[in-house]
Amino acid sequence: MSTTEYDTSKIWTTLLTNRGYFGGALVLDHTLRKTKSKYQLKIMVTREVEEDKEFMDAFAAAGIPTIVVDKIEPAPRDGKIAKGTWEKLAPWGMTEYERVVLLDSDQVILQNIDDMMTMDLPEGFVASSHACTCNPRKLAHYPKDWVPENCGFTAADKATGQPKPITEGSPGNHHLLNSGTVILRPSKKEYDELIHAMNTHPDVPKMLFFDQDLLAIVYRGKWKPLPYYYNALKPMRSCHADLWKDEDVRILHYILNKPWKSRAYGDDVIESTHKLWWDAYAEVEREWTESDDENKRRLWQNVVVPVVAQE
Numbered sequence: 488m489s490t491t492e493y494d495t496s497k498i499w500t501t502l503l504t505n506r507g508y509f510g511g512a513l514v515l516d517h518t519l520r521k522t523k524s525k526y527q528l529k530i531m532v533t534r535e536v537e538e539d540k541e542f543m544d545a546f547a548a549a550g551i552p553t554i555v556v557d558k559i560e561p562a563p564r565d566g567k568i569a570k571g572t573w574e575k576l577a578p579w580g581m582t583e584y585e586r587v588v589l590l591d592s593d594q595v596i597l598q599n600i601d602d603m604m605t606m607d608l609p610e611g612f613v614a615s616s617h618a619c620t621c622n623p624r625k626l627a628h629y630p631k632d633w634v635p636e637n638c639g640f641t642a643a644d645k646a647t648g649q650p651k652p653i654t655e656g657s658p659g660n661h662h663l664l665n666s667g668t669v670i671l672r673p674s675k676k677e678y679d680e681l682i683h684a685m686n687t688h689p690d691v692p693k694m695l696f697f698d699q700d701l702l703a704i705v706y707r708g709k710w711k712p713l714p715y716y717y718n719a720l721k722p723m724r725s726c727h728a729d730l731w732k733d734e735d736v737r738i739l740h741y742i743l744n745k746p747w748k749s750r751a752y753g754d755d756v757i758e759s760t761h762k763l764w765w766d767a768y769a770e771v772e773r774e775w776t777e778s779d780d781e782n783k784r785r786l787w788q789n790v791v792v793p794v795v796a797q798e
């Protein structure tokens with residue numbers, strides 16, 4: 488699809504802060520195109536990325552527009568700055584768009600998701616999927632109340648995948664979202680609220696998931712839960728096997744270990760999902776390495792090959 492055919496009032500976006508996730512971003516872009524989205528992916532890049540000329544050339548070769556975003560970080564507390572992916576808040580300030588959907592570059596799109604651009608979203612609200620708080624790997628640094636009984640997905644309708652509505656009486660974890668997928672309406676007022684909360688909220692210095700934790704606080708009672716299949720976290724294929732249906736999954740999210748780190752993924756319920764990523768990557772690889780454009784073939788070698796496992 489050429490640029491002129493896109494609906495330019497709304498965009499997909501994701502954040503890249505270095506070359507490491509570029510293979511992921513190429514697969515994300517490729518699968519959005521492959522599923523025939525009529526909206527374009529524009530990738531947010533930091534100032535550091537902007538200075539990496541060869542990397543910027545690779546975005547141009549891929550035909551992916553970039554949006555350079557300034558550093559966003561909390562005011563220091565006791566002389567310390569809570570470092571994190573705070574630039575993921577930048578889309579709230581992009582008021583030239585009616586709607587922005589924030590995605591993660593470790594996702595693959597398996598079915599057309601353009602309905603996310605038109606689904607009902609009240610003013611002042613965002614839409615997102617729950618965070619899965621089952622903690623199946625029993626990671627010690629995760630909060631103590633991250634157990635299956637408290638997970639938002641445990642309460643979802645198993646037949647339809649629809650989430651249970653969130654109320655003030657819901658378990659605390661039902662108020663937590665995963666910021667790998669967020670539908671938002673850019674707004675100067677909401678952007679300012681987010682930045683203010685980032686600079687002042689007492690929990691910020693101990694936040695594990697940065698923008699994601701902050702969004703759950705600022706949009707508490709003001710976010711619409713989406714079915715899991717708009718942000719299907721790969722471990723859920725095991726820990727929510729009774730909810731998960733492969734044929735329903737629109738967005739598969741490779742949280743924790745990334746598929747591009749090894750071509751020798753396992754064949755268990757979770758790691759076997761890496762095949763979908765590698766199949767899509769093979770299509771991208773063919774397009775670049777068989778290109779008539781020598782510059783594109785060179786950029787593939789210099790920018791993509793070093794960050795994607797070759798065996």
Ligand SMILES: [Mn+2]
Nearest residue numbers: 591593667742
């Ligand atoms: Mn992710």
